[in-house]
Every structure is written in structure tokens, then in C-alpha cells.
Amino acid sequence: MTAIAGPAGTVGPSPGARYWYRSLHEYADMTARAPGGREGSSAEPARFTRFDGPARHPLPAPARTLGPLASAFGPAHLRAAGPPPAGAADRASVSALLHYSCGVLRTEFGPTARWPYHRPAPSARCFAPVEAYYWTPGDEGLPAGVHAYDPAHHALVPLNPGDHRALLGAALGADLDGAVGVLILSTVFWRTAFRYGGYAYRLCAQETGLVAGSAMMAAGALGLSAHLHHQFLDGVLERLVGAPRPQESIAAVLPLYPRREGAARPLRRLAAAHTERAVAARVPAPARRAAPAADSLGSLEALTGMDAAARLSTTGAIFRLPAGQEGRPRGEFPYGGGAELGDCLRRRSSGSPAFNPVPRPVPLDAVLRVLGPVLDPWVSDAVPDGAAPPVTAHLWAVNVGGLDGGVYRWGPGGLDRTGPGSAALAAMEAANVNYRAVGGVVFLSGPRAVAQEVFGDRSYRVLHQEAGVAAQRVCVLGAAEGLAARIHNGYAAGPLARALRLRPGHEPLFQIALAVPGPDERYLMPVPTSSVPARVEAA
Incomplete structure (x- = not known):
């Protein structure tokens, strides 16, 4: 501390x-x-901010399509x-x-x-x-x-x-x-x-x-x-x-x-x-x-x-983490660039409130397409120019077709097995996630100790936001593969860090369960993208 x-x-x-x-x-x-x-x-706060007084400038109906999912990432995918x-x-x-x-x-x-x-x-x-x-x-x-x-x-x-x-x-x-x-x-x-x-x-x-x-x-x-x-x-x-x-x-x-x-x-x-x-x-x-x-x-x-x-x-108190964080694996990995980004964002799903997916194997190629660009660099004031984000990714393979069960680290060599999955399962505390039915779980961690030295008390938000960028990539790339992606903080951080064999001073920040979504009593209806009136008065 x-x-x-x-x-x-x-x-x-x-x-x-x-x-x-x-x-x-x-x-x-x-x-x-x-x-x-x-x-x-009745105690729930309003989910939308109310703005009194000024008239709004209506925006045109948003485009239904944004372009290929590959265009959302760095120049390497252009x-x-x-x-x-x-x-x-x-x-x-x-x-x-x-x-x-x-x-x-x-x-x-x-x-x-x-x-x-x-x-x-x-x-x-x-x-x-x-x-x-x-x-x-x-x-x-x-x-x-x-x-x-x-x-x-x-x-x-x-x-x-x-x-x-x-x-x-x-x-x-x-x-x-x-x-x-x-x-x-x-x-x-x-x-x-x-x-x-x-x-x-x-x-x-x-x-x-x-x-x-x-x-x-x-x-x-x-x-x-x-x-x-x-x-x-x-x-x-x-x-x-x-x-x-x-x-x-x-x-x-x-x-x-x-x-x-x-x-x-x-x-x-x-x-x-x-x-x-x-x-x-x-x-x-x-x-x-x-x-x-x-x-x-x-x-x-x-x-x-x-x-x-x-x-x-x-x-004058703005700093950056030292270089040296590892990025995506070297070489070419499968990448689902044919998916459409707008469609993937609309289809992105966290699954049902009780995450009980279909216990169906997730193909290894699909997992590689999800993980492929997750750690591609983005421009951030937290790291040197061109450096990878300060995020480490692990996969707990539960039911991945073509891959032995266990914990893997996503690094320069691709998926490197680091241990059995039993230790990761023992660290899970989410009662509303059926881990035995998921395809796999992605864990994102960050260098807490180094970040505290560099950013002080702002380190918490910096690392969680950096990991959040990578987590959203996992969720959207998962949608491209027809997978639900459930983010849940229900884990024991200490035992999980040991199961992932994190270096001292590193902390697990996200867990994201990936699986084929199961039946759900809810119906999620798309919001139509119609034009708004020329002038919308304050609500």
C-alpha cells in the first residue's frame, strides 16, 4: 500500500x-x-439526466451500419x-x-x-x-x-x-x-x-x-x-x-x-x-x-x-507507465473481419440475469478471433506512444473445442498453458454464473503496484479504464461469434491471482465469461433509428 x-x-x-x-x-x-x-x-435514481432551458439540436438518425468490424481497430487491420x-x-x-x-x-x-x-x-x-x-x-x-x-x-x-x-x-x-x-x-x-x-x-x-x-x-x-x-x-x-x-x-x-x-x-x-x-x-x-x-x-x-x-x-503531474508491456502475439491469427460493427454492437449481450448458457463447445478458432486484437495498441496518455495497453489477458478454457481445459496466458506465443482450471474455479464466487456450462472465461489484469507509483490514487481509475477498453473488445468480438459475454466481479482476487500466476503487484480487474446464450424469458427489442423532430423542447 x-x-x-x-x-x-x-x-x-x-x-x-x-x-x-x-x-x-x-x-x-x-x-x-x-x-x-x-x-x-421509487428510490431508484433517474437513468437519464434532465436538461432544462436550452433547446436541443436534434441529430440525424444514426446509421444502421458502421463498416467491417476490422475497421474498428488499429492500422494493422486496415x-x-x-x-x-x-x-x-x-x-x-x-x-x-x-x-x-x-x-x-x-x-x-x-x-x-x-x-x-x-x-x-x-x-x-x-x-x-x-x-x-x-x-x-x-x-x-x-x-x-x-x-x-x-x-x-x-x-x-x-x-x-x-x-x-x-x-x-x-x-x-x-x-x-x-x-x-x-x-x-x-x-x-x-x-x-x-x-x-x-x-x-x-x-x-x-x-x-x-x-x-x-x-x-x-x-x-x-x-x-x-x-x-x-x-x-x-x-x-x-x-x-x-x-x-x-x-x-x-x-x-x-x-x-x-x-x-x-x-x-x-x-x-x-x-x-x-x-x-x-x-x-x-x-x-x-x-x-x-x-x-x-x-x-x-x-x-x-x-x-x-x-x-x-x-x-x-x-505537471501527468505521467506514463514505463514501456515493456506485452501486446498481441507475433504472427497472424484468425480474425473475423467480415462482421459488421454496428450489428455486433446491437447484438452484444451479457446473457440472462442468471447466466446459464447452453453447454456447447466454443470452437478454438472462435476464441482466437475474439482474443486476436484485444491487446492491439491504442493511443493513451497512460503508456508511451505505440506501446501495448497495461493489460494482461488469460483464458480459462472450460469447454473450448480443440483445446485442453486449463488456464492459458495470451501472449507473444499465442495461448500458453500455465496451469489447471481447478484453481480458477475455486476462486469463483459468482452464484449466478454457471461456470460448468461456459466455453471459457477471459481474465484481464493490470500492474497495480507500478501504477500506484506512477499515478498515485488516480491509478485505480486509469487501470480499470484501460482494462475496460480491452473488455469491450472481448464483448463485441464475442458477439461477432454469436457468444454472450458476461462481466462479473464475483471472484476472490487473491486466489485468482495465484491461479493465473500473476506477477507480484498485479491484480485481476475483469472476468468475462463467454458462452452460447441459453433461453431467456426476456425479449430485447431494437430501438428504431428514426429521425427526430426539427426541434425538441426540454423534457
Whole structure:
């Protein structure tokens, strides 16, 4: 644990170190102490933010197709996918980007339907705490400025007009020259915390990464390259969009650039450091927003304390992990580039509430197509340019045709067997997942100890978001193979780390069960992509 000096001169673990340990090794106790609110009850928070006052700018109906799934990844796959479309941020591409990042893709009906709105990325009980804001320099009738995305009406709500490129760059400590737009993701904690309490911080960090992963894939298919920023001046961006603290916190920022056929545009740092106090003084007040509803977030010290400890007040404190992380295997592996990305995002499924899939073998070729590009590099401020993400992938093969059962590490040599599957099964604590019927389980882990040294208390969100990008790739690539992908945190982190033979200081961050989906009493109906009226008044 990272030690800090206490008020009386004592030394103890930092808020981040405490949360790292509690959320991974004592998560059952954390959730047992949570409020335990039920979805559908009168206490459940609204799943959509209400914006009063300004008229919305309706977006055109999002495209039904985005292009080959292969086009969603890095330049190495462009040959299989064909050349990407010309990168631009016109209304059509903004519509598709936001819809396939945070939009409502399906609604749920049936006798056991409890989670009505399904998004492109998995969400714990479909609470969808991630909000999206979009900055545009102005194009095709969209005025320059920062807008909130209203997924219920598929429209943009103007919040802060003007060309804020320099201000956003100062907040990120990055040169945004050439950016055609900036996607800002935030989390509204109480949507998840009303049930999960302080443990919601982990769920929100994971979901931010999942949503960012979806946005990066959609951007790639649209001919754009998204840079993932975990480090920025929190207070500056909160003021820019009018996010109320502590109810809402900026979580990640993704500037968008036209995609190049060669190497991706590198992330360019500004030479001078900027402080929150100096930059915030330049931020104009945004349009009035509805006051946040009363909640009990203030009583959740584990969550609010963790969020407060992770804030940055100067871009001089922006760092990167050392190089050396391993990426995808060398050589050519099968890759399902013929699938269509928009279709895969709509078909992505977490399975039924009780994950009891069909006990059918999953072909090894399908598993290799899922794992193939999962660790392909993306541009991130957490790692050096061109480096692989700080994520390690393992497969627990339960019923994979053509592969002996056991635990495998996905690395330069492909799938390398590291041990039997019995130890992994002993670490599982998810009563609502039938592990004996799944094809396999993908585990994603990260270097917690090194990240704490580099990022301090912000390391928690950085690693969970980086792993979340890879996890969303697993989910969408699984959909291309007709597989449901169930993310579940029900595992004992210590025993699982030993079963996976993780290096000291590494922690398992995600488990994703892959299987042929079984019967379900629910019916998930696609949301039609019809045009919206020319003007939509505030709800």
C-alpha cells in the first residue's frame, strides 16, 4: 500500500491504496454494507439526466451500419477492412459516434424484465452512470461549443458555446491541433451507488473504460482516431460542462482526429504545465442545469474520498507507465473481419440475469478471433506512444473445442498453458454464473503496484479504464461469434491471482465469461433509428 502522512504525523495507507485492497479483496463486505436499492423502486435514481432551458439540436438518425468490424481497430487491420472513410465530424458521424457509445440500442420486455434500457457497453443492472459531452469546433449546423448528449432524445444540448480548443488542450496538457471533436465522459455515481454503495466507484471506473472502448471502435469505423486521456484538470472540465460535485465526476476524455493509414497520430504534450486555478479562471459559466436530485452520496466516504483523492490540480503531474508491456502475439491469427460493427454492437449481450448458457463447445478458432486484437495498441496518455495497453489477458478454457481445459496466458506465443482450471474455479464466487456450462472465461489484469507509483490514487481509475477498453473488445468480438459475454466481479482476487500466476503487484480487474446464450424469458427489442423532430423542447 502507498503510505501517506496523517494529520498527527502518523503514516497510513492512502485512500487509493485502501480502496484498491477493499474493492478487490473485501468486495463482499463492501457490497453487504451498501444501501441495496432495488431497480424499479421509487428510490431508484433517474437513468437519464434532465436538461432544462436550452433547446436541443436534434441529430440525424444514426446509421444502421458502421463498416467491417476490422475497421474498428488499429492500422494493422486496415488491409482486411479496406480503406477507412474520410475522417470528418459532420452531423452524421457525430450521430453515429454518440449512438454507438452511449445511446439506447435495445429495450427489454417480458415477465422478468427489470433492466429496460440497454446501451452499447455492458452496465451493472443497466444503471448507465456514464454521461457523454461533446465539443465541436462547429460544423453542419452544430454551433461551436460544448454540448451534452441526450440519449433519450438522441440530441445535443448546448451548454457552453465557443471555441474551447485551447482551453481543453490546457486542461489535458496536450496539443489538440487538428482535433475534429472531443468526447468527454463523466460518471453520475448515485445511479449505481444507490444499490452498491462505495463499491460503485469500481463499477463506474470499469464502465467508463467499456464506454470508451465502444467509442474508440465506433470512431475507428468512422475514419477517426480517438486518443484516450485519463489525466486532466478535473475542476476545469467540471466547470466547462457544469457537472455538480460530488454527484458527477469527469472520468475520461477522448479527442478525435482524422485517421491516418500509417501509424496513428501521437499524443503531443504541451511544453508548459498548467494549473487548475489558472485555467479555471478562463472557463465561461455554462448554461444553467437542473439541480441534482437529493441523494445519500455524501455518506459514502469510500466513494467520495476515493474520487477526491484521485483529482489532479496541475498538468505537471501527468505521467506514463514505463514501456515493456506485452501486446498481441507475433504472427497472424484468425480474425473475423467480415462482421459488421454496428450489428455486433446491437447484438452484444451479457446473457440472462442468471447466466446459464447452453453447454456447447466454443470452437478454438472462435476464441482466437475474439482474443486476436484485444491487446492491439491504442493511443493513451497512460503508456508511451505505440506501446501495448497495461493489460494482461488469460483464458480459462472450460469447454473450448480443440483445446485442453486449463488456464492459458495470451501472449507473444499465442495461448500458453500455465496451469489447471481447478484453481480458477475455486476462486469463483459468482452464484449466478454457471461456470460448468461456459466455453471459457477471459481474465484481464493490470500492474497495480507500478501504477500506484506512477499515478498515485488516480491509478485505480486509469487501470480499470484501460482494462475496460480491452473488455469491450472481448464483448463485441464475442458477439461477432454469436457468444454472450458476461462481466462479473464475483471472484476472490487473491486466489485468482495465484491461479493465473500473476506477477507480484498485479491484480485481476475483469472476468468475462463467454458462452452460447441459453433461453431467456426476456425479449430485447431494437430501438428504431428514426429521425427526430426539427426541434425538441426540454423534457
